[in-house]
Amino acid sequence: MAINSAKKITTLGWDDPKLDAPRFSQALNGVSGLIWRPDLDEHGGLRVDCPLGGFPEIGDEIQIEYSPVGVAVWTPLEPMILETDPTGPLVRLTIDYNILGHGEFEVRFKVKPASDTDYKDFSVTERVRIDLYGPYKSSGRTEAPARIVFPTALPLGVDITQATLDLNPGGFDFEISSYAGFEDGDRVAQVWFTAVQPPDDAPSLGSVPMESGGVEFNLPISAFEDFEDGNYFGYYRLIDAAGNLSEISRITTGRRLKRSANLVLEPIDLVVPPENELVDIEVWKAGVRLAIPSYAWESGDQYRLIWGAQSSGLLPLNGVFPFEFTASSQLILDEYGTQTGAVSTRITYEIVRTGTVNKPDTEVSVDVDLSVEGPGAPTPGDPSPDLDAVTILGPASTPTPNYLNSADIDHASPIEAHFDLWTANPQPADGMVITLYWGSKLNPAGSRTVAAGEGAGDPFMIEVDKDAIAAAGNGDDIPVFYGVSRPGAANSNFSPSTSVEVDDAIIHSLDPAVFRNTLAWAVDPRGRITCSSLRPQGTGTPEGEKHIEVWIPPSTEFFANGVEVTFEFVASTGLNGDAPIESTRDTRSLTLDKNMAENGFIFELEPFDPHLKVPGVAPSYNSLWFQYSLDVAGTPAKSVPAVIPVRMLTSNNFCDGDPYTP
Numbered sequence: 001m002a003i004n005s006a007k008k009i010t011t012l013g014w015d016d017p018k019l020d021a022p023r024f025s026q027a028l029n030g031v032s033g034l035i036w037r038p039d040l041d042e043h044g045g046l047r048v049d050c051p052l053g054g055f056p057e058i059g060d061e062i063q064i065e066y067s068p069v070g071v072a073v074w075t076p077l078e079p080m081i082l083e084t085d086p087t088g089p090l091v092r093l094t095i096d097y098n099i100l101g102h103g104e105f106e107v108r109f110k111v112k113p114a115s116d117t118d119y120k121d122f123s124v125t126e127r128v129r130i131d132l133y134g135p136y137k138s139s140g141r142t143e144a145p146a147r148i149v150f151p152t153a154l155p156l157g158v159d160i161t162q163a164t165l166d167l168n169p170g171g172f173d174f175e176i177s178s179y180a181g182f183e184d185g186d187r188v189a190q191v192w193f194t195a196v197q198p199p200d201d202a203p204s205l206g207s208v209p210m211e212s213g214g215v216e217f218n219l220p221i222s223a224f225e226d227f228e229d230g231n232y233f234g235y236y237r238l239i240d241a242a243g244n245l246s247e248i249s250r251i252t253t254g255r256r257l258k259r260s261a262n263l264v265l266e267p268i269d270l271v272v273p274p275e276n277e278l279v280d281i282e283v284w285k286a287g288v289r290l291a292i293p294s295y296a297w298e299s300g301d302q303y304r305l306i307w308g309a310q311s312s313g314l315l316p317l318n319g320v321f322p323f324e325f326t327a328s329s330q331l332i333l334d335e336y337g338t339q340t341g342a343v344s345t346r347i348t349y350e351i352v353r354t355g356t357v358n359k360p361d362t363e364v365s366v367d368v369d370l371s372v373e374g375p376g377a378p379t380p381g382d383p384s385p386d387l388d389a390v391t392i393l394g395p396a397s398t399p400t401p402n403y404l405n406s407a408d409i410d411h412a413s414p415i416e417a418h419f420d421l422w423t424a425n426p427q428p429a430d431g432m433v434i435t436l437y438w439g440s441k442l443n444p445a446g447s448r449t450v451a452a453g454e455g456a457g458d459p460f461m462i463e464v465d466k467d468a469i470a471a472a473g474n475g476d477d478i479p480v481f482y483g484v485s486r487p488g489a490a491n492s493n494f495s496p497s498t499s500v501e502v503d504d505a506i507i508h509s510l511d512p513a514v515f516r517n518t519l520a521w522a523v524d525p526r527g528r529i530t531c532s533s534l535r536p537q538g539t540g541t542p543e544g545e546k547h548i549e550v551w552i553p554p555s556t557e558f559f560a561n562g563v564e565v566t567f568e569f570v571a572s573t574g575l576n577g578d579a580p581i582e583s584t585r586d587t588r589s590l591t592l593d594k595n596m597a598e599n600g601f602i603f604e605l606e607p608f609d610p611h612l613k614v615p616g617v618a619p620s621y622n623s624l625w626f627q628y629s630l631d632v633a634g635t636p637a638k639s640v641p642a643v644i645p646v647r648m649l650t651s652n653n654f655c656d657g658d659p660y661t662p
Helices: 037-043 162-167 221-226 281-286 329-336 406-410 466-472 594-599
Strands: 046-051 061-068 090-095 103-112 126-130 172-176 187-194 215-219 230-239 255-257 269-272 289-292 302-307 323-326 343-353 356-358 364-368 391-393 403-405 415-420 433-438 444-449 459-464 475-485 498-503 508-510 519-521 524-530 548-552 564-573 586-591 601-605 622-632 635-639 642-647
Touching: 037 046, 046 061, 046 103, 061 090, 172 187, 187 215, 269 364, 281 329, 289 343, 302 329, 329 343, 329 364, 391 498, 403 406, 406 466, 415 475, 433 459, 433 466, 444 459, 444 466, 459 466, 508 622, 548 622, 564 601, 586 601, 594 601
Parallel strands: 403 498, 508 635, 524 642
Antiparallel strands: 046 090, 061 103, 103 126, 172 215, 187 230, 230 255, 269 289, 289 323, 302 343, 343 356, 343 364, 391 415, 415 459, 433 444, 433 475, 475 498, 519 524, 548 601, 564 586, 564 622, 622 635, 622 642
């Protein structure tokens, strides 16, 4: 197009302009040239900023003139008289863009002072371009852009299945054809692959620059994650550099997305923890157990767990229902991230069958809390490297740290656990509860609350519960550590462990055994055991094969199915059991079953020989000493010894009939 660089008509003053050219804030560069069309609509026309040099006054008159580029005629617009004092040297006027229309124009202005009858100041000329027609549009003509071209991987009449998606991990390239009237700056403004009509009610998949020869747009596989089965159509809309939109492209022949096999699936079941219970760190470490309810299973079916925004890989189903499995702990951790407190997470599953994906209509909500107080470890539940390890000091073994003996246990002063409060963020705060653990998290050994005024780096002490030490027993490598929490918190933040030696300081005590079938004896209120105490009674069993019945009471603390109990017994001179006859010492052992552990049992002390040969006829008489014991994690648990007077003679014969010679 020819450009008119010098107008044929000149007016005195335009040849020697004293004012700067008008400015156009709606232009793409903010000064001149192409105007952004949406601004014309928003502002009601073309804004012209006229720099008047000095400050104008009330009554000054401004008149704008314009001329289409290439036309040697200037058209003046209605002058504007300033009715109020302008706030600066720029005066803004708005021209209805319907006056100018579509095209490129030269614009200038002149100013007549209020005190004069003639225009005195004239501006430099500036060019502006107004584009009112987007792609596929012109004066008196509007049409929809050409249909989007589907890729060969999505042929007409063939369903899009999961197998289709799996075979095309790079997505699908749709073609947007070239068109007449293409200009630099044209773009594909919006692209839709949707079942929604009209498509602009659905979210766009993106935007790409348009090219003169056409362009391809990639539909990624990830876009299908939120698509439901149904008929899908492709559309696009163009935009030019001025911001003019085209119509939405013509409707295509759609493609059917069919990933479901129409399976009827029930929501996933929470097994561990039960429904409505929290997944805390302990549950998370032990493993969250889920179950897929029964459905019309076929060999080859696979499942995928969806936990919030995370999903597992495909895993096989064996057809045994309910199908239980353990959720990936990493999957749960990735979803929880850096959140704090209990977070509600939606979970479900998908069944993948020969290219189709099926999932229940209903998701399940589960609350997860993997956060702790203070600076946690990278992996929830692990000891925090920012927490100080504990030091154990016993009142008798001090200054030797982390060592206890029986004198420490028996001492009137407490055993103490010492450490410094941490300095890393988040720092200690009053109200935090610090609990000491001896041997395991199941054995708390004391706690204390951080008080007001206690803070980072301060020394901290907890008195150790001696019963907790006893429960863990003896050992040269007992782990001792502490946990930080708040009242009502689901989790604790644990310190590294300290190895503590408890040197034969602990012996657990069991109730004494009880001798059965004793006979009253005037010499001792306990009575005594005689030949008549032997069982079974009668002559059917030789005396040497009979036994003494000893009742072992139940112990809920130490007895359990499968525990081995050892029995030790010895005859003694005198009635106190403290002068053992070593030739009579012996031991037996047996393994408890569930009934014995829960209800107690009779131990048959047999054969009784050589106890049968214990006289006990005259002072200082004789007695039987009896004790049972078991091992508790390396620490002995022993009964209080039971002692009973014994006389195993009838007249001058032993119980088995052998003669007794004093």
